[in-house]
Amino acid sequence: MRPDNADTPQFSPRQNEVLEQALRLLVEGGDKALTTSGLARAASCSKESLYKWFGDRDGVLAAMIAYQASKVRTADRSGEKLTDQILKQHLEQFGRDLLEVLGGDVSLALNRLAIGQTSRDGSKLGKLLVEHGRRQIDRRAMALMEAGKRAGLLRFENADAAYHTFYGLIVSDLHVRMLLGEPGLKDNSRQAERAVEAFLALHGVEQKTADALRVSAGR
């Protein structure tokens, strides 16, 4: 047994089915709609089974996060030879993927749920969400950073700091605004392109003229 999924205990197919319904309810109606009775009805199972499988309601929530995280798999294309163009494409792809993930129905619903519970459960769900949900995407970004540095295309002292800079350039306050109910961007691609442009101006090796950047960033 590989320790690959040691942190995602996995559930039986039947339980996955139930968790799928739980996610659906959560997305449709928020945490108020995710009641044990409602879930049992929607998933055609008994409340008793829910409690046997997940312990209590919080257990269901935790299982939902683990289940959702287990569905996300990032394609790892690290074998490629990096050129400046390839790196740029990968960075832009990362930005687009990040914006799409953060703006997804399920992601927003789970984040809202965890944030709403933060005040009363000591941020247990929040930790879980950050751990499970962020690991994959962080790994991918850090690999990209390090690969860029190794290829002589990026320069920074601290890969983590550089990544956070990149993240901020991509997302800005958009995540919180979406969590508060605002619609996402019309064009994630343009936002990703602008973020990459700025990021490369800060940490790339190609000395791009500042004016060219400013013009494009102002569009």
Next chain:
Amino acid sequence: MRPDNADTPQFSPRQNEVLEQALRLLVEGGDKALTTSGLARAASCSKESLYKWFGDRDGVLAAMIAYQASKVRTADRSGEKLTDQILKQHLEQFGRDLLEVLGGDVSLALNRLAIGQTSRDGSKLGKLLVEHGRRQIDRRAMALMEAGKRAGLLRFENADAAYHTFYGLIVSDLHVRMLLGEPGLKDNSRQAERAVEAFLALHGVEQKTADALRVSAGR
């Protein structure tokens, strides 16, 4: 009659007292702790008064946001003559203030509340929070941007885009992480300094060497 506070209807002193208690309850125990009975007890008023004053529970929440926003007043020091050093100081001060506001107990509690309600109230509270809470700080930042541009110290096509870039550099994913229960930064000042450094490299006129930036940003 100036329409100065047309959007912040203000409340009677007694009602402000009640709203203060409501904020205290919310900060201490989250929205679960903010019950009408609990608030009436904590504020030594009757539930009937609460319903007379605020309509229903959602009215109380909306009033809390308006009340909290009415307490925030940003000092406007726009009369000053801008030099590059002064601008830098103002930008750093803005960054520090922003991080402090976002990490404040009341701000986090209100944001958690609004986010938790987003799924079931059609983001009414979220809109309110963005409108009331963001207006002041956004105005200050935009004024800073425009002033910097007028003084020939900043270059950008779109002030709003430049501001969002700055915001992202300052906050990155920190706001969401704090909403999820993580502690804030140990040193807001350093974060603000690094953000300003990067922002000036992107939109400032002084052509700072890229290497100097990278070294300092990597600390």
Next chain:
DNA sequence: ACGGAACCGTACCGTACGGTACCTGATGGG
């Protein structure tokens, strides 16, 4: 001094939730 408005405290009601218990039907191994 009077009357009424505003307000506090409490009691009350309907509802809906989390969680438990009990019964029934299916399934699978001996």
Next chain:
DNA sequence: CCCATCAGGTACCGTACGGTACGGTTCCGT
């Protein structure tokens, strides 16, 4: 063929909430 295990359905319990109603009190204008 039988029995044990598991899961679904239903009924139930205690609790706590939002919202309302009512009696008593304070305070202010007249």
